[in-house]
Amino acid sequence: MDAAIAPVVLAWYDRQHRRLPWRSPPGQPAPEPYRVWLSEIMLQQTTVPAVMPYFARFLARWPSVHDLAAAPVDEVMEAWAGLGYYARARNLHKCAQAVSERLGGIFPDTVDGLLELPGIGAYTAAAIAAIAFDRPAAVLDGNVERVLARLFAVETPLPQAKPELRRLAEQVTPQQRPGDFAQAMMDLGATVCTPRSPDCLLCPLQAPCIARARGIAAGLPRKTAKAARPQRHATAFLLQRPDGAVLLRRRPPSGLLGGMLEVPSTPWHDTPWPADDIADHAPAARIAWAPLPGRAEHVFTHFALAITAVHGRIGAAAATKLDGLWQQPAEAVLPTVMKKMLGLLPDSAPKSKRNPRRGQGRP
Known part of the structure; x- marks a missing residue:
């Protein structure tokens, strides 16, 4: 089954891919590594709709990694305000400085090289290597985990299932077009194989999906119960x-x-x-x-x-x-x-207008 997955997923992606500002169209030259890195850092635990205006503003203000590296860190933090998980912004600036000053503005093109940079972990390194450099790296975010857990009926709960899901991701990642394949799997999880009520009738992998055949797709991946939040x-x-x-x-x-x-x-x-x-x-x-x-x-x-x-x-x-x-x-x-x-300021207190209360992970 493994060898048949990539061609089916890529054919679906060619027709149904999401058009996102940090991507190149399917089959086209890879996007600029700076754009891929910036988007992947922003997308950690944040949704695509929330990220898009921030990505556009960052790119307009700091169009290259050299520009971002030269910016005062306070300005970067303020531009990030409202996006959440603020350690990402501090590491974003540190990483930009490392790439600009130590590497001449050129991002490493391997997973190992990317892992040496601040703020880049295993998932982000694989995503950048695959999407920006077309390396056959196994990319495993929440969307891909869900697709693989259902496709292969992995009933071990997360996070214990992660090693098995990583092995499966490595099995199905193709040597040709691995960047498009990574993005296709993300899109499949975000738009079809969704957390609740997966649309199996529209899924290109409905035929080989073991969880669908067993009638358990909506219940996967299983998750270990979380402790109460203090x-x-x-x-x-x-x-x-x-x-x-x-x-x-x-x-x-x-x-x-x-x-x-x-x-x-x-x-x-x-x-x-x-x-x-x-x-x-x-x-x-x-x-x-x-x-x-x-x-x-x-x-x-x-x-x-x-x-x-x-x-x-x-x-x-x-x-x-x-x-x-x-x-x-x-x-x-x-x-x-x-x-x-x-937002708790009294109405009688002088202020120019009421502050909106904005809520805040990647679909």
């Missing part, structure tokens, strides 16, 4: 000058949301903050902090954060003595969780 709590300090600008700070360069602007807040605790303890963490002394109604929620990969807020005002002269910077709420370039904190 809940944490924070209180945000929404401090405003007379002109409505709010106080923001920059987070440390490493760790969660490293290098991004933030709304000052209490530490993120496992239990709600007692009212008497909140002011101990305030960014300014002698402020009359007023509790605000409502709360916001934000879900990170490993925990959920419940956010309350207090509001304070400060004079223009006193504001100049505080560490941080002042920005109008509607103009601040912030991670989504911080936008949610600003």
